[in-house]
Amino acid sequence: MTSPRSETPSELSPIQAGVLSPSSLVSAEIDQLTPQLIDWRRDLHAHPETAFTETRTTDLVRTALHAADIDTRNLPRTGLVADIGADNPTHLVGLRADLDALPVPERSGLPYASTVPGVCHACGHDVHTVVVLGAALALKRLQHLLVAADAAVRVVFQPAEEVVPGGAHDLLDAGVLDDVHRIFAVHCDPSVDVGSVGLAAGPITAACDLIDVTLTGPGGHTSRPHLTADLTFALGKVLTDVPAALGRRLDPRAGAALVWGTVSAGNAANVIPATGRVVGTLRMLDADAWNTIGGLVTELIHGVVAPYNVHADVQHVRGVPPVVNDPVAVALLADAVRMTQGPAAAVSTRQSLGGEDFSWMLRDRTGAMARLGTRTPGGATYELHQGDLQIDERAIGVGTRMLATAALLSSTAVSTGRSGPSL
Structure with missing residues (x-):
């Protein structure tokens, strides 16, 4: 396996130097967006679509982005891509979401439970989708920061993560990530309390x-x-x-x-x-x-x-292959979590036997996947890929703030100046 490319730290941006506060800017935007993000998540949850059939899901994302004056490009089958920030940027950051649901009957009893027999979002991809969508909308409102840094953010809404071979191959074959320097993603983790995010450098999946x-x-x-x-x-x-x-x-x-x-x-x-x-x-x-x-x-x-x-x-x-997180990318996520959630919110996580086709995106570029806590503190611990999965929707705001802030930190600086995370 080809190891992800490490980047050499050199200088801090005005944001990282404290002249600007990305966390306060991002949080203010996302506070306004969160009620709509929750509504969208519940809509997606009620209307799940399996691999390469995510047409309704893609349409919802496209409509929301177009309403914010963000142009989109279709992926070869389902899914889409959009860019926010400078034209022809010197630094391009990717944020990736996966769209598909699983052929699993829902038994959560939620008022917005799946209306599609035998199909449900048992892995939290509905959350991943609105988290990246929310980050895109917030970054559009803060686009001047990206333009000033000659940077841009590419949001990728990928189909078919749950099948082998997965939809990552489609977008790689289409060259969607050819000019992306660093990419981030989240995955719901119902064993971690909401408000916390699990991070680790190196391999985190199997x-x-x-x-x-x-x-x-x-x-x-x-x-x-x-x-x-x-x-x-x-x-x-x-x-x-x-x-x-x-x-x-x-x-x-x-x-x-x-x-x-x-x-x-x-x-x-x-x-x-x-x-x-x-x-x-x-x-x-x-x-x-x-x-x-x-x-x-x-x-x-x-x-x-x-x-x-x-x-x-x-x-x-x-x-x-395994998802292998780059240390600098993990450090950026850790900074973003601490800025938006507090100093104790970034927690360490261990490698799991779960598989993720985000791994293919890290073969030729740096990046990291974060484990987004979705368990209500003191509540039940659910398992992924089971029909009773329930997610504390406060995780949507946590994930959106983290990704949008990490994108700004990455876009407006060459590096954090560290070789790895300080979790």
Whole structure:
């Protein structure tokens, strides 16, 4: 994996030197915007759209940006891009949001719960969308600061983060980030209290691949498994034996986990089916192990099913590398959090096994992803990708202030003058 490029610190901007206060300027704008941002978030939450179908979501964002006199450009399928600030800037900062929902039924009971059967925003992308939208609207009102610094901010509303391969490839192939120097993103974290933001330099997510296995055989009667191929039994062995074998073929320090998400085979109790399928994800913390794993999973699956006279078709789709946060970008986010939320609001976070296609955007430019606290203090801790997810909407203002302030800090200075965060 190519390490993100580090930038050499040199000088402070007037904002960072204290002549101007980005936090007060940003906060004043976002205080006015927050009620509308909450309304937009609830609208998006009630009308979720899955990967590459986010037309209504894209239309809402486009309408809001156009109303603020911000021009937009469409991405190849769904999603859009907009620039705020100087024309032909010497420094261009990116802010990225992901638009798509998950094929998960909502069971939150909220008054603005999903109206789309079997689909909901179980990962908080509705929050990510309005946070970046709010930052764009606030920065438009403060555009004179960007123009004075010969800088601009590009907001990117990306489709299809939840699928493999994800929508990041579309915008990279379209050259949307070719001239972006640094990029920031947020991800909801329901294990962190609202008002706090989790930050860390280095890898904070895992590599993630898709494993799709289809078994085929002649099928037959369950009274005579010896005369056919017991496909369901073989499928069960794939489910249990392959993850176990993988744990003995990879260095434990790689932090690998193969976990199945869907299983299907047959529809009658007395019939051995002729086909069955299991699909899951392979995740690992170690990027080097991800780069070298090659055909190991396929080899193990074929070895496990060989005694059962069934054929295995294995699709191993490479997904995403880990998100690796640049230290200078993390330091900028930390400053922004402290300015807008107070000195204790920036907290450390650990690497997780979650995957994120924001990682592809950090291959050739610096940047960082922050974990936005969404838990009500003293309230329940929810899990992402579950239909009961609830988010304290105060997180919207926290995330918007942080991103807009970080964009100003990054846009109006060559660097913070530090090599890493001071969390």
